[in-house]
Amino acid sequence: MASKYNEDTVEQAALIWLQELGYTHIYGPDIAPDQPAAERENYREVILTGRLRHALEALNPHFPPEAIDEALRQLTVPQTPSLTENNHRFHNLLVNGVNVGYQDSDGRTVYQQARVLNYGQPEANDWLAVNQFSIRRDSHLHHQAADLEGTYRPDILIFVNGLPLAVIELKNTGDEQATTEKAFHQLQTYKQGIPNLFIPNCALVASDGADARLGSLTSGWEWFKPWRAVSADPHSDTLALDTGESQLETLLRGVFTPAHFLDLTRYFTVFETYSGQIVKKTAGYHQFYAVNKAVHATVEAIHKRQDGKVGVVWHTQGSGKSLSMLFYAGKIIQQPAMANPTLVVLTDRNDLDDQLFHTFSIGHELLRQTPKQAESIEDLREKLKVAAGSVIFTTIQKFAPPGDATLNEPLSERSNIVFIVDEAHRSQYGFESRFIEDAQGVRQVYGLAQHMRDALPNATFIGFTGTPISLTDRNTRHVFGDYIDIYDIQRAVEDQATVPIYYEARHAKLNLDAAMQPQIDPEFEEVTEGQEEILVEKTKNKWARLAAVVGAEERLDLVAADIVSHYEMRNQALPGKAMIVGMTRDICARLYKKIIDLRPEWHGDKDDEGRLKVVISGSSSDTQLLQPHIRTKSGRRELATRFRKADSGFDLVIVRDMWLTGFDAPALHTMYVDKPMKGHGLMQAIARVNRVYPEKEGGLVVAYLPLELQLQEALKDYTEGDKKQINVQDAAAEEMVRYYHIVKDMFFGFDYRPFIEDDHPTKRLTLLSQAAGHILKGRDQKRNRFIEQTTALGRAYALANPHPDAVAIRDEVAFFQIVKASLVKTEITNPVPMGNGRTPQAVDAAVQSIVDRAVAPEAVVDLLSLAGIKKPDIGILSE
Numbered sequence: 001m002a003s004k005y006n007e008d009t010v011e012q013a014a015l016i017w018l019q020e021l022g023y024t025h026i027y028g029p030d031i032a033p034d035q036p037a038a039e040r041e042n043y044r045e046v047i048l049t050g051r052l053r054h055a056l057e058a059l060n061p062h063f064p065p066e067a068i069d070e071a072l073r074q075l076t077v078p079q080t081p082s083l084t085e086n087n088h089r090f091h092n093l094l095v096n097g098v099n100v101g102y103q104d105s106d107g108r109t110v111y112q113q114a115r116v117l118n119y120g121q122p123e124a125n126d127w128l129a130v131n132q133f134s135i136r137r138d139s140h141l142h143h144q145a146a147d148l149e150g151t152y153r154p155d156i157l158i159f160v161n162g163l164p165l166a167v168i169e170l171k172n173t174g175d176e177q178a179t180t181e182k183a184f185h186q187l188q189t190y191k192q193g194i195p196n197l198f199i200p201n202c203a204l205v206a207s208d209g210a211d212a213r214l215g216s217l218t219s220g221w222e223w224f225k226p227w228r229a230v231s232a233d234p235h236s237d238t239l240a241l242d243t244g245e246s247q248l249e250t251l252l253r254g255v256f257t258p259a260h261f262l263d264l265t266r267y268f269t270v271f272e273t274y275s276g277q278i279v280k281k282t283a284g285y286h287q288f289y290a291v292n293k294a295v296h297a298t299v300e301a302i303h304k305r306q307d308g309k310v311g312v313v314w315h316t317q318g319s320g321k322s323l324s325m326l327f328y329a330g331k332i333i334q335q336p337a338m339a340n341p342t343l344v345v346l347t348d349r350n351d352l353d354d355q356l357f358h359t360f361s362i363g364h365e366l367l368r369q370t371p372k373q374a375e376s377i378e379d380l381r382e383k384l385k386v387a388a389g390s391v392i393f394t395t396i397q398k399f400a401p402p403g404d405a406t407l408n409e410p411l412s413e414r415s416n417i418v419f420i421v422d423e424a425h426r427s428q429y430g431f432e433s434r435f436i437e438d439a440q441g442v443r444q445v446y447g448l449a450q451h452m453r454d455a456l457p458n459a460t461f462i463g464f465t466g467t468p469i470s471l472t473d474r475n476t477r478h479v480f481g482d483y484i485d486i487y488d489i490q491r492a493v494e495d496q497a498t499v500p501i502y503y504e505a506r507h508a509k510l511n512l513d514a515a516m517q518p519q520i521d522p523e524f525e526e527v528t529e530g531q532e533e534i535l536v537e538k539t540k541n542k543w544a545r546l547a548a549v550v551g552a553e554e555r556l557d558l559v560a561a562d563i564v565s566h567y568e569m570r571n572q573a574l575p576g577k578a579m580i581v582g583m584t585r586d587i588c589a590r591l592y593k594k595i596i597d598l599r600p601e602w603h604g605d606k607d608d609e610g611r612l613k614v615v616i617s618g619s620s621s622d623t624q625l626l627q628p629h630i631r632t633k634s635g636r637r638e639l640a641t642r643f644r645k646a647d648s649g650f651d652l653v654i655v656r657d658m659w660l661t662g663f664d665a666p667a668l669h670t671m672y673v674d675k676p677m678k679g680h681g682l683m684q685a686i687a688r689v690n691r692v693y694p695e696k697e698g699g700l701v702v703a704y705l706p707l708e709l710q711l712q713e714a715l716k717d718y719t720e721g722d723k724k725q726i727n728v729q730d731a732a733a734e735e736m737v738r739y740y741h742i743v744k745d746m747f748f749g750f751d752y753r754p755f756i757e758d759d760h761p762t763k764r765l766t767l768l769s770q771a772a773g774h775i776l777k778g779r780d781q782k783r784n785r786f787i788e789q790t791t792a793l794g795r796a797y798a799l800a801n802p803h804p805d806a807v808a809i810r811d812e813v814a815f816f817q818i819v820k821a822s823l824v825k826t827e828i829t830n831p832v833p834m835g836n837g838r839t840p841q842a843v844d845a846a847v848q849s850i851v852d853r854a855v856a857p858e859a860v861v862d863l864l865s866l867a868g869i870k871k872p873d874i875g876i877l878s879e
Contacts, residue, residue, distance in 0.1 A: 010170045010209040010248070011131055011155050017252045018129040018156075028133035028153070043136035043151065046197045047076055051126050051162030059115040067102040071114040074098050075163070078199060083191065084278040086199045087217050088271050091280075092365065094163075094200070095266055117161060119266055122258035128159040137193045152194050158256065163200045165265070166256070170248075171208040180211040184221050191217075202265045203255065203282070212248040214255060216269070216280040222692050225284050226495060227251040232289035254285060264288060267331040270323070270363045275645060284497060287324045290315065290485035294328050294462060297484050298418060299337045301460050308453075309481030310418075310462035316489045317466035317687030318498040322359040322662070325420060325464050330366035332418065333389055340389035341416040344380075344459070345371070346452075347395055347423070354637070355662040356422055357393045367391055374398065377411075377455075384412045384456075399451040410457055417459040419452065421480070423466065423661070423680075466687065467680045498690040500698045504803075505708065506562060550674065550705070551587040559704050560594035563672050566702065567652065573797065576669035576696065577643065579688060580654040583675040585616045588654045589625045591674075595652075602652070607631070607639055612652045615639060615659060646693075660685040666693040674704040682710055697795050733803040736796035740809055742789050743816050746782065750774045756811045771815075772822045783823055790820040 015025050031039040031048075039048045052075065056068050063071075075093060078086050097113030104110045118124045135152050158166035169186045171178035183206035191198055204215045206224055215224035230253045255261060268283035268291070283291070290313050301310045313328075315321045329343050347356060360371045371391040374380035377398045383390065452459075463480040468488075492498040549555075567578050582588035592614045596603045604610020618630035631639065640659070642648045646667040653659065656675075661684045671689050689699025701707075755767045775786045797813050800806040 010172065010207070013209070013246075014156060014168065014170065014207075014248060014252060015129055015131060017249050018158075018256060021127075021253065021257055022123060023127045023129040023158075023256075026128060026130050028130050028157075031130070032134060043134055044138060044196075046135060046164055046194070047200070048128075048159060048162035049076065051128070051159070052076075053162075055126055055161035056114060056116070059118055063100070063112075063114060064102050067100045067112075067114065070100040070102075071098040071116075074100075075116065075200075078196065082278075083195045083198060084218060084280070087201060087280065088278055090200050091202075091265075091269060091271070094165075094202070116163075117262060117265075119262050122262050125258065125262075126159070126161050127258055128162075130157045130159060131155060133157050135194045135197060138196065152190055154190060154197070157197075158203075158261075160261075164197055165200055166203040166205065166261075167197065167201065168205040168207070178208060180206050180208045180213060180224075181221060183207060184213070184215070184224055202261075202269070205251065205255075207248045207251070209246060209248050212246070212251040214251060214282070216282040218278065218280045219282075220694065222496075222694050225497065227254045227285045228495065229285055229289060230254045230257075232293060260288075263292070267291075267334075267366070268327050270326065270366055272362045281323065283323070283327055284320065284495070286315065286485075286487040286491070286495070286497070287320055287327060290487065291324055291327045291331060294484050295332050295335065298332055298460060298462060299335065301481075302415060303337065307481075308458070308460045309479070310460055311481040311484035312463040312465060313485050314465050314468050314483060315485070315487040316492050316498065317684055318664075318690040318692075319487055319492045320497070321464055321466050322356055325356070325422070326360055326363040326366065328462075329360065329391060329420060330363060330368075333367060333391070338389075338418075339416050341418055342384060342386075342389055342414070343391045344417060344419050344456075345391065345393045346419055346421045347393075354633075360391065360393070381411045384414075384417070389416075396452075399455055409455075411455045413458055414456075415458040415460075417456055419456070419459055419461045421461060421463045423464075423684075467683045496692065498687075499692060499696055501686055501690050502698050502700045503707075503711070504700060504702045505706075506566070506702055506704055546676070547584050547587065550583050551590065556587070556591055556594055559674055560591055560598060562704075564595060564598050566672075567670065570670055570700070571651075574669060574696065576651075576693070577646075577665060577667045578652045578670040578672065579659065579668060580652065580672045581660065581675050581677075581685065582654055582656055585618065585626055585629075585656050586623075587674075588614050588616055588656050589629055592629070592654055607635060608642065611649060612654070613639060613643075613650060614654045616656050617658065660688065663688060664691055666691040666696075668699070669693070669696055670700045670702065672702045672704065673707065676705060676710075677707065678710040682707065733800040733805045736793065736800040736803075737805055737809075739789055739793035739796050740813070743786065743793055744812070746786055746789070747771070747774065752812075752815060755815055768818060768822060771819045775819065775823065787820055787823060790816045 019025050029035070031037050033040060033042050039050055049072065053068065053072055056063075056071055060068070060071075075090075075098060079089060080086055094116055097115050099111060100114050101109050101111045132153050132155075135154075137150050137152070154167050155170045156168040157164045158168070167187060167190065169183040169190075171180065171183045187204050187206060198217055201217050204217065204219070204224075206213050206215070212226065213224035214227050226247055227250060228247075230250055255264065264283065268288055270281050272279045272281060294310065294313055298310045301307060313321075313324065315324055325345070329345070332338060333341060333343060345356060345360065357371060357373060360367065364370045369389075369391060371393055372383060374383055374392050374394040380392065380394055380398060383392050452461075461480050462484075468486075489498070493500050563578075563580060571578075580588075580591065582591055592612065595612060599612075602611040604613075607613070614629035615631075615636060616626070616629055618626050620627075620630075622630060636658070639650075640663070642650045643653055644665045644667075660681070665688070668689055668691065671686060673685070677685060686699075686701045689701065691699075750771065752767065752771055755764055755771070758764070775783055793813060794817060797806055797810075
């Protein structure tokens with residue numbers, strides 16, 4: 001009996017939900033050319049010009065007809081051959097209006113912005129949902145896309161004032177082959193064949209009814225994300241997810257409610273040029289709701305409570321915190337209630353200042369100005385004298401009082417100054433005071449937050465952090481208030497906003513007695529955090545003594561050899577980049593030399609050459625060992641740009657402190673830690689490997705010094721779900737073994753060992769054919785299950801390798817992959833990506849490239865294996 005549930009069912013359900021939101025539904029063929037109710041002249045037109053003209057006239061009643069004509073022309077005629085450039089230009093027209101000139105009654109030429117959308121009254125716009133809207137391919141694209149059909153029918157188009165601002169492509173929930181990912185690929189086909197449809201585009205939706213995802217014009221599949229909430233309570237720090245509705249209904253109600261859609265378009269979209277390509281970035285649901293709650297809290301703090309405390313936004317590292325800060329700044333600065341405010345963006349490190357400043361500079365269109373950096377407290381004073389709103393970057397240290405003074409004089413008494421503070425948990429931000437004794441005697445000193453308050457007594461403070469505020473941290477709450485919004489590790493992983501982090505202990509034997517095990521006390525960490533070891537060694541002899549042991553020649557030889565072996569094996573399964581964290585600058589430089597001795601081809605004399613580099617700070621007075629690795633700030637910035645590029649050839653970097661916070665390199669999948677770390681610094685560092693990247697299933701942290709207890713301590717302030725997201729790598733190996741037995745059992749009664757043990761080509765080819773035939777005996781059901789389970793095994797293997805269990809089965813996994821490849825030959829010439837964005841070919845290549853290279857550590861041990869733990873309890877990292 002044929003099912004009555006099909007793609008049309010999903011389409012009709014979506015149209016019903018849209019009508020409930022206030023949209024008018026029109027069936028596409030009813031307004032097609034040559035129909036009585038036609039709204040366009042031919043099938044190549046994608047804009048409903050009659051509706052657009054009517055909207056322009058209503059929104060700009062004082063404009064003469066020729067001005068409306070000019071606005072209409074600018075909105076309907078593409079300016080360049082580039083789709084992304086046209087889309088960027090069109091976005092500015094939607095947000096800022098169309099600049100047109102016309103003659104006034106006195107004969108003078110007047111230039112004004114013609115409004116395109118009514119942001120103040122969303123319901124006053126013309127909201128239209130059209131299904132089965134036929135569009136003919138542009139004739140000039142015929143030679144470029146001759147293999148594409150001549151006419152396209154997107155499932156649903158969202159028109160606002162006659163402009164197609166969203167495309168929704170749907171698939172049948174009940175058809176296993178009709179996936180959300182196929183809907184995504186259908187959208188890419190539309191972009192090739194009918195690019196004019198996407199020039200005004202603000203949102204793309206792909207869904208099979210059960211699964212639904214939102215993306216921007218330039219988003220790859222990995223950046224199409226779910227929208228998991230319809231609304232947010234501005235007075236709650238957590239977001240109630242809509243679990244009862246279908247994901248499609250939640251997305252439509254959350255994104256396409258008219259006020260939300262216009263808000264997302266106006267304040268939550270930015271464009272970035274990356275490697276010569278324009279990238280369009282749109283907020284995720286967690287950013288959208290958090291920023292709106294923060295804006296509400298800011299206005300309330302200034303006009304109602306008048307206590308200067310907005311609160312803290314905790315969004316876990318890698319989930320787009322910097323972009324959230326930009327979206328917040330872009331929206332709060334345009335709020336009438338704020339009376340053209342000044343925003344002071346505060347960091348506690350110069351390198352963080354540079355990174356965040358770069359993000360804000362990219363978003364200058366949203367900010368409607370170019371941000372500035374204050375070079376000193378005097379420079380900040382001068383910039384604050386400007387009454388008009390501005391965005392100023394500075395560091396916390398600039399608020400230290402001059403000379404012998406203990407408190408600052410006020411820089412400004414204005415009340416519409418907002419401090420946006422990055423990493424608001426830092427101890428430097430406290431109000432605490434203490435007495436110190438120096439050459440001048442005993443005097444009282446204050447935390448830098450107190451100096452900020454003294455300098456700007458009527459300012460308002462909002463904090464953003466990637467790690468939670470400690471339960472015992474009264475200072476941070478005293479400065480900023482309580483949480484505005486929480487987006488923790490668990491939710492970020494569930495949303496695929498980040499990838500999970502795995503942990504592997506590979507402790508080099510140090511031959512230390514218990515009293516000399518690597519430790520770092522809280523007072524020491526506060527003094528040394530973020531500073532080079534020249535100061536550290538002067539501050540605490542214990543660090544110097546420990547560094548001497550960690551940097552012992554024999555030990556570094558072991559660590560260097562293990563890093564090379566481990567990285568090469570991991571990179572065969574999952575190509576990507578690695579970061580090595582050393583204890584001191586001296587150790588970093590020596591470790592570099594030892595690795596280069598093992599792999600001379602990784603060296604490069606110039607910064608644009610070589611696979612391995614050391615990134616540290618320093619000066620001309622440093623030792624000759626360090627000099628080759630010391631660069632100017634601009635040199636380090638250029639090196640960072642090179643490391644971020646996946647195909648740059650710069651794949652491994654050794655750092656001491658730099659790049660451990662606020663540094664994004666999505667292709668980075670492994671971090672080797674050979675330095676005592678704890679607390680926020682540890683959590684921020686390991687989060688470098690959690691960025692989303694194609695085919696990246698997870699990030700791996702490899703520890704050569706004990707970090708288990710430090711992780712446990714650092715996780716105390718996280719939610720219970722978060723504590724389970726930092727996974728011991730043995731858990732990945734356990735998952736791999738489970739898939740291995742499933743696949744192996746499918747060859748019951750068939751001996752495939754000769755394929756592995758006998759390297760004779762003809763025998764192998766014959767056995768391969770027989771193995772494929774064995775699987776096909778079960779017909780399509782067994783064939784499909786074999787492909788599915790082998791693919792899952794490949795992904796799990798890529799994560800677990802080079803765990804000893806992965807090394808033990810590598811040849812069998814390679815055999816399973818070859819059999820799978822023979823069963824999916826039809827997919828090779830026209831590959832369809834599978835779950836998580838990996839094509840069958842990508843999984844094949846990842847595993848089949850594993851050859852006879854195994855980790856056989858002699859003096860480097862796996863702590864859990866050594867302890868005899870066969871099934872590790874992930875709760876080792878929880879309370």
